[in-house]
Structure formats: C-alpha cells, structure tokens
Amino acid sequence: MKVTVCRQTHFNAAHRLYNPEWDDSVNQKVFGICSSPNFHGHNYNLIVKVKGEVDDKTGYVIDMKVLKDIVEKKIIEKLDHKNLNLDVEEFKNLNPTAENIAIIIWRILRMKIDHKFDLTVVLYETERNFVEYSGE
Numbered sequence: 001m002k003v004t005v006c007r008q009t010h011f012n013a014a015h016r017l018y019n020p021e022w023d024d025s026v027n028q029k030v031f032g033i034c035s036s037p038n039f040h041g042h043n044y045n046l047i048v049k050v051k052g053e054v055d056d057k058t059g060y061v062i063d064m065k066v067l068k069d070i071v072e073k074k075i076i077e078k079l080d081h082k083n084l085n086l087d088v089e090e091f092k093n094l095n096p097t098a099e100n101i102a103i104i105i106w107r108i109l110r111m112k113i114d115h116k117f118d119l120t121v122v123l124y125e126t127e128r129n130f131v132e133y134s135g136e
Helices: 024-035 064-079 100-114
Strands: 002-015 040-053 118-124 131-135
Touching: 002 118, 024 064, 040 064, 040 100, 064 100, 100 118, 100 131
Parallel strands: none
Antiparallel strands: 002 040, 040 118, 118 131
16 A cells, blocks of 8 residues: 655745747737746745655655655755746756746656655645646
C-alpha cells in the first residue's frame, strides 16, 4: 500500500508573461496585464507530494525533514523574491507561466528525490488558480 505525504511552503516572485516572437500588442492581447514590461508578482503556494511505501523500520514514506531541506535548498532559495524572467536561468528562454514553473520545480526535485517515489507538484499562483504536474 502506498501513502502520499505532502510538504507545503510558499515563495514570492515577479514575472512577465511574454513571447519575444510577438510584438507588444499581440502579447497584450494574449496575456493581458500579465505582459506588463514592468512585471508583476505573486505569493505562490507550493505543495510537494511524495507517494511511496511506508518503511517498516521508520514508519515514514520519506523523512519530512529531508523533504523540507530539499525543497528549501533547491526551490525556495532559487525562486523566492526573484524576478523569474531575469534572475532564474531556467526562465531566460521559457515563459514563466504557472504551468512552466510547476514543470521546472518538478524537474529540479525529481533529480533530488529517489525515483522509487511518485512525485507531484501543486503550484497555486492565486487562491483560485493552480496547476498540478506529475511528470506526465
């Protein structure tokens, strides 16, 4: 039997939704105020879900302190209080939509979390808008 454990955290970041292949009027039409050249920000909420077998000796799926440390070191330190377009290498040529941010977070964590576990990232951009990515 598998159990899913979850770690919730948050970070603040600015971004601009923009496709450099389009002029400003097309970007404005597609992305609206989110394409402002002066950027805008969000208070993102992140839930990292790890699913696996419960270890007989520890009673854990994964040590939550270990998961916390991975998320803090690899995600929060990288993204918190950053301009995603300007400060984060992964978004130099990738539009930092919620979908793409979730995929990048998942890829970073996938390299650090044992592949015996299923991994899902849930990213809330606002209270009502969120995305979920499981590597599919």
